Amino acid sequence: MSKQRKITLQENEIPTHWYNIVADMANKPRPPINPANHEPIGPEALAPLFPMELIKQEVSQEQYVEIPEAVRDVYKLWRPTPLYRAYNLEKALDTPAKIYYKYEGVSPSGSHKPNTAVPQAYYNKMEGVKRITTETGAGQWGSALSFACQFFDIECEVYMVKISYEQKPYRKLMMNTWGASVYASPSDRTQAGQKVLADNPDSPGSLGIAISEAVEVAATNDDAKYSLGSVLNHVLMHQTIIGQEAILQMEKAGDMPDIVIAPFGGGSNFAGLSFPFLRMNLAEGKNIRCIASEPTSCPKLTRGVFRYDFGDTIGMTPLLPMYTLGHTFVPAKIHAGGLRYHGAGAIVSQLLNDKLIEAEAIDQLESFEAGVAFAQAEGIIPAPEANHGVATAIREAKKCKESGESKTILFNMCGHGNFDMSAYEAFFAGKLERHELTQEEVNDAVAKINTPEVV
């Protein structure tokens, strides 16, 4: 009964640096290339969209980048986050495995997203940016950026996919509470939006359209920049604070994971927890399995191809080396909206290609079964995205039961589901569907990719 459930750190144990895994990779991620001539693009091509300091981080080869004091100060509002031993889940599964989870849902917006939203807002502020634009689907990223901009007195302009805007008014209100302006996309505020509305006044919008609107505003206004919540190298690096804290906490628990697991959308969640552990593999010869958990409805890691592809749907961005299903691929409307992205960031894609990480796909039904089991055992109701990590952890714990091995499993409980209860409603009502792509669907998606091979 006197077992320790929660491993807590003090504020002065918040890491002072982000970890840049690129420094330790033998095969570096390939650079982004220009869609017109397939030449590598330089940092200057990104300058209209991002502040210079973030562009430097995007291409940095340094192993560690110092976290500015002002950013650490805002992190203190919710960091360090707790790491838990999931005794109740272990008992419910009757497994000899030891299960731990890092809980990022304690942030004000309820997920890991503020870990990068805060430094992004900070660097923009330092470079005189008055306004940041972004897109959001379900609203996790938009909420996090709104929260961050509030702190640094920057205007935040969020283009929210119209169907989500209408179906998820509470996420919008959260952004409003933090002072952000939220527009249903397509909007009449941009040429991109106007064009879509002219063709289809009733368009429900899409993440691709919303990105186009946010990018257009940033590109055409000197006082505005654009911000992205995953995929890019600097975004992933900011999230490594999660794994660094987790290592400290595992050490305090006198344990170290054999398996590290996180949900996978664009890569920031997975990178955040796993990269500091991967460093031990790359630099210290450890052999920790790192598993990315993606939905079967959007299986770019497990069934996609490693190709150059656009980061957005419409094709406005540079080409990135990605495991991808093609930038025009439209995943089924699963509730884990944050995992409905066609590609994986360049670093993660390189690591997967080099077999330094693993991936597996989880069906929506299995993810919710896992989430409910977790909620009933541990009390926290996870976000639908987070349920994928839980499901993979449960799979591994069950394997331990079969083999009798007592492996140590750590997963990222990246956010709570307080704004996602309608998804649980659908699950309890038996209305959730499985969404596994047929081989034909995968072939069709991949066949549409007409961008270059990664060489």
Next chain:
Amino acid sequence: MSKQRKITLQENEIPTHWYNIVADMANKPRPPINPANHEPIGPEALAPLFPMELIKQEVSQEQYVEIPEAVRDVYKLWRPTPLYRAYNLEKALDTPAKIYYKYEGVSPSGSHKPNTAVPQAYYNKMEGVKRITTETGAGQWGSALSFACQFFDIECEVYMVKISYEQKPYRKLMMNTWGASVYASPSDRTQAGQKVLADNPDSPGSLGIAISEAVEVAATNDDAKYSLGSVLNHVLMHQTIIGQEAILQMEKAGDMPDIVIAPFGGGSNFAGLSFPFLRMNLAEGKNIRCIASEPTSCPKLTRGVFRYDFGDTIGMTPLLPMYTLGHTFVPAKIHAGGLRYHGAGAIVSQLLNDKLIEAEAIDQLESFEAGVAFAQAEGIIPAPEANHGVATAIREAKKCKESGESKTILFNMCGHGNFDMSAYEAFFAGKLERHELTQEEVNDAVAKINTPEVV
């Protein structure tokens, strides 16, 4: 920049005992009396509804009651909760005051309510109870009890006011996720419900009706007991873990509050934070001001009378010595549903009558203005109930600005507002109303009270 925002405790610093303020009160709270003959009732009268251990705690004169190891073990899922210095709010208010807040929103159900739900479920389990019934309005209490019952494998049956059941489906789903059965009240499962439905098939329900249903089920089934989320002595005592932790944290911060503030519904929130500080006043001669913050729409502490009154609306309970507006008083439908209760618990009422605590009333609009200011400064979006404490803290901080004094203010941020965003929507849309009772309305309410004086 290196200021400490968050004061964290380790698991082994979770208090081992609850504090029972009755032991330190010169004037003890008056006992409950029988409505039929006005004689004090003994513990046996409560036995059909509550397990014996909780009845013992209800009448205990011991200064400290040990927290069972199994309860502390569940507490570890979210306790100790953090205590924050609100530097950003201080800056926004430009006040010399030092503002701290204790954050109870990190619990799985998002408020302080599990602090008593867990021990109540535990003691019921120890005495062989198979099923616990309760009522809930907005859903905070029902969620907390569902969560607690899940842990001890007890059925939980929640009667949820029908209009809330329909308007707040996510709270219901949260309870379902933790395995509880939730019924819209009035239901056809009880005689009380059937009677109401016979008279009015479209009844929207009320907390009074829901209490009647929950009590009826507990009273007429040997395997079932009833559970209450505030008002009673044992409930308030369980919450004192909040204030005990806060004292440890204030000591670590090298500070001690001059003023302690908490929202007030039935008393458990206020008691939880303030009673351990009041102990310093009663037993050590300290002079910490403790202020209960109630809504102007339900001002029992500031404008009610100290009388014996029923705990429920229909008049099924024993008579309790309460500051009350009368058990038939129907408060305006403010969004802070947890504060819409006609009376105050016996202990708090005695303390107020003895001028050992203070109370003030906050209008709904002022409460939301305060909540938005807090969210913008500190990141956390508070529950509507919590906004009342914020508003009182801001009032005191502004007084400090006027006087130039640097007082230390501590308030209870008792829960997050993730399930209350519709209330913020109404606020932003300018649709929230002030609800201040006229003197005539107060006089009318009080005139209807036909129960005995407290002597």
